[in-house]
Amino acid sequence: MKIRKVLGTVLTLALTLSLTACGKAGNDSNKGYRTVDEIKKSGTINIGVFSDKNPFGYVDENGEYQGYDVYFANRIGEDLGVDVNFVSTEAANRIEYLQTGKVDIILANFTVTKERAEEVDFASPYMNVALGVVSPDSKIITSLDNWDANDEIIVISGTTAETYLIENYPDIKLQKYDSYANAKNALENGNAAAWANDNTEVIAFALQNPGYTVGIPSLGSQDTIAPAVTKGNETLLKWLNDEIVELGKENFFHKDYEATLVDTYGLDYEESLVVEGGIVK
Amino acid sequence: MDLGLEVLFKGRNLIRLLGGLGMALKISLIAVLISIPLGILMGSFMTVKNRVVTLILRFYLEFIRIMPQLVLLFLVFFGTTRAFGLNVSGEAASIFVFALWGTAEMGDLVRGALQGIAAHQYESAYALGMTKAQTYFYIVFPQTVRRLIPLSINLITRMIKTTSLIVMIGVVEVLKVAQQIIEANRTASPNAAFGVYLFVLLMYFAACFPISRLAGYLEKKWR
Numbered sequence: 001m002k003i004r005k006v007l008g009t010v011l012t013l014a015l016t017l018s019l020t021a022c023g024k025a026g027n028d029s030n031k032g033y034r035t036v037d038e039i040k041k042s043g044t045i046n047i048g049v050f051s052d053k054n055p056f057g058y059v060d061e062n063g064e065y066q067g068y069d070v071y072f073a074n075r076i077g078e079d080l081g082v083d084v085n086f087v088s089t090e091a092a093n094r095i096e097y098l099q100t101g102k103v104d105i106i107l108a109n110f111t112v113t114k115e116r117a118e119e120v121d122f123a124s125p126y127m128n129v130a131l132g133v134v135s136p137d138s139k140i141i142t143s144l145d146n147w148d149a150n151d152e153i154i155v156i157s158g159t160t161a162e163t164y165l166i167e168n169y170p171d172i173k174l175q176k177y178d179s180y181a182n183a184k185n186a187l188e189n190g191n192a193a194a195w196a197n198d199n200t201e202v203i204a205f206a207l208q209n210p211g212y213t214v215g216i217p218s219l220g221s222q223d224t225i226a227p228a229v230t231k232g233n234e235t236l237l238k239w240l241n242d243e244i245v246e247l248g249k250e251n252f253f254h255k256d257y258e259a260t261l262v263d264t265y266g267l268d269y270e271e272s273l274v275v276e277g278g279i280v281k
Numbered sequence: 282m283d284l285g286l287e288v289l290f291k292g293r294n295l296i297r298l299l300g301g302l303g304m305a306l307k308i309s310l311i312a313v314l315i316s317i318p319l320g321i322l323m324g325s326f327m328t329v330k331n332r333v334v335t336l337i338l339r340f341y342l343e344f345i346r347i348m349p350q351l352v353l354l355f356l357v358f359f360g361t362t363r364a365f366g367l368n369v370s371g372e373a374a375s376i377f378v379f380a381l382w383g384t385a386e387m388g389d390l391v392r393g394a395l396q397g398i399a400a401h402q403y404e405s406a407y408a409l410g411m412t413k414a415q416t417y418f419y420i421v422f423p424q425t426v427r428r429l430i431p432l433s434i435n436l437i438t439r440m441i442k443t444t445s446l447i448v449m450i451g452v453v454e455v456l457k458v459a460q461q462i463i464e465a466n467r468t469a470s471p472n473a474a475f476g477v478y479l480f481v482l483l484m485y486f487a488a489c490f491p492i493s494r495l496a497g498y499l500e501k502k503w504r
Contacts, residue, residue: 032366051457052464059461061292066465087451096355100362102451208468264468 032101033230036080036239039104044083047073048103051088055264056109068260069107072126072227075252076105079243095119098230105236106228113223121231123240124278125224126253131161132199133216134187134206141194142215147172151193154183161196164220187212200273204264217272224280241278248277285473288466289480298462301455302484305444308375308452313437315376316383323384324391325417338388345385351446353378358450371452379440390432394425427503434496438489455481 039045049069050057057067065073065086077084087103094110097103098120111129112122133153135141152173155162165172175192177183184205187195195202199218206212229236247253253274258267265273289295327338345353358374361367369377398421406416448457459481463474 032362051453052460054464054467058465059297059458060465061288061294061462063293063297088448088453088457089451090449093355093449093451096359097451100359102359102362102368 031232032099033233033236034101034104035233035235037235039236040080040082042082044085045077045080045105046085046087046103047076048087048089048094048097048106048108049073050090050108051086053109055260057107066260068127068256069109071256071260072253073105073107075247076240076243080239094228098228101230104229104233105240109225110228111223112226116228119231120228121233121237122226122228123237124244125226125275125280126244126278127225127275128218128273128280129223129225130199130218131164131196131216131220132202132214133194133196133219134202134212134214135194136187136190137211137213139193140213140215144169144172144216144219148193149173152191154186154192154195156180156183156197159197161198165196168220200265203266203269207264207266217269222280224275244278248279251276283470283472284476284479285466285470286476286480288462288470288473288477291466294462297458298455298480298484301453301458302488304372304452305441305447305454306488308372308447308454309379309437309440309444311376312379312383312440315380316387317433319380319384320387321391321422323388324395327388327392328395342385342389345382350378350382350443351449353381354446354450371447371450374450375444375447375452379443383436383440386436387433390429390436391425394428394432395421397428398424427500430499430503431496434493437492441489442485455484 034042049065049067051059051065053067055067057065057069060066070086073084073086087097089097089103089106089108091108094106094108095116098106106120110116110122112125116122133141133144147169149171152175153165154175154177155165157176157178162174162176165174175186177186180201183195183197186192188209194215195205196219199214202214203217206214227240229240253276254270257270257274261273262270289298323338326334329335354374357378358369358371361369361374402420402424403416406420411419444454445456447454453461459477463477466473
């Protein structure tokens with residue numbers, strides 16, 4: 001008898017819960033994105049950022065989003081006159097979020113590539129990325145040409161540095177490691193002459209570890225980081241491109257760098273990392 | 282050795298971690314509340330001697346078991362938007378997937394427990410003039426529930442632990458908060474990873490241990 005009562009309560013509860021859960025769903029249009037006017041009208045813009053990639057997008061001890069990407073996102077909200085709703089994204093689901101219109105813009109350290117550009121629309125860039133090579137002060141490597149055949153270079157497996165070196169410098173012997181920590185130990189133990197990785201990573205490493213210098217701060221193809229919107233969202237794309245040009249006039253991204261990245265990368269790399277007004281020099 | 286425990290007490294970090302655990306518990310508990318009654322219903326139907334019904338339920342169970350939870354989460358969260366233009370929130374999608382999974386597993390547990398009830402129990406009930414419904418409610422279900430408790434508790438704790446996947450659909454739970462804290466302090470306290478993960482481990486333990494103790498208590502009390 002008791003059990004029947006309990007069952008009845010639980011069932012009702014479950015039904016109510018599932019109904020309220022469904023009630024939250026379903027309102028958006030069918031084109032899969034929101035135009036600038038629709039965003040303004042709703043009063044909130046959804047921006048996908050990283051929540052654990054210090055110093056680009058992270059959450060501080062007060063639970064506030066911070067970083068280079070977030071600084072820009074807040075400005076976008078301000079200039080559109082709407083609140084920013086930050087959505088925590090992962091590297092693997094950034095495209096999916098845009099394609100389903102669950103965010104309006106992705107500002108998650110998104111590197112522009114040909115493959116990605118087929119799936120989403122990139123606005124003008126606001127940062128440079130390239131490969132960099134760090135080596136001990138005792139023997140700073142400034143060029144990969146005329147490489148000593150006995151020397152090896154450290155890379156992390158699966159990174160763009162590995163692919164780039166195999167393609168362009170097939171004669172250089174590579175020492176491959178699985179993780180950042182192992183590669184770092186190998187360089188500190190002197191197992192190889194240098195370490196090649198994303199330049200932001202090696203620059204940060206050299207600044208935190210005295211005795212090492214980034215001899216080659218940018219190697220190979222210059223890639224850029226740009227905001228991305230859902231494919232076909234022309235009004236928002238145009239708005240973003242205009243915004244980036246406007247912000248260039250007040251040197252906005254230099255201010256952004258000085259507010260968020262200077263602690264990690266120092267002032268020396270400001271010019272090589274920041275892209276102002278959407279124009280890569 | 283520096284475990285970087287001081288980052289736990291920085292700002293609102295401790296409250297944020299507890300909030301993350303709260304989110305994980307909320308989703309798994311709501312899912313459990315939904316899957317227990319539905320699972321009992323499904324388990325009862327699985328014992329019905331009807332080929333079509335058994336086949337459909339069997340297919341449902343195997344489908345949910347074979348599919349990784351992550352795929353189901355993506356399917357519900359992104360798939361519903363793509364296919365029907367529905368904008369399901371991450372939380373609702375998580376509860377839905379966990380309830381689907383819970384119902385399937387619970388159903389199979391109930392089926393096992395029901396089939397474990399000896400035939401003479403039914404026969405005695407009928408002999409006493411009980412109807413089929415009465416037999417189920419007064420004789421079969423009370424006995425099944427007792428057998429089910431330890432098994433379903435195991436399912437609840439498994440669910441709580443699996444909530445670490447829901448971060449992939451944008452729901453920030455305890456493990457994600459931990460990663461955010463570690464990463465925000467990666468220059469100031471490079472060793473924080475150990476301390477923070479240790480704390481997360483203790484939090485999961487604190488959440489799951491009372492549940493399994495409760496199971497032990499109920500098992501003894503109802504014996």
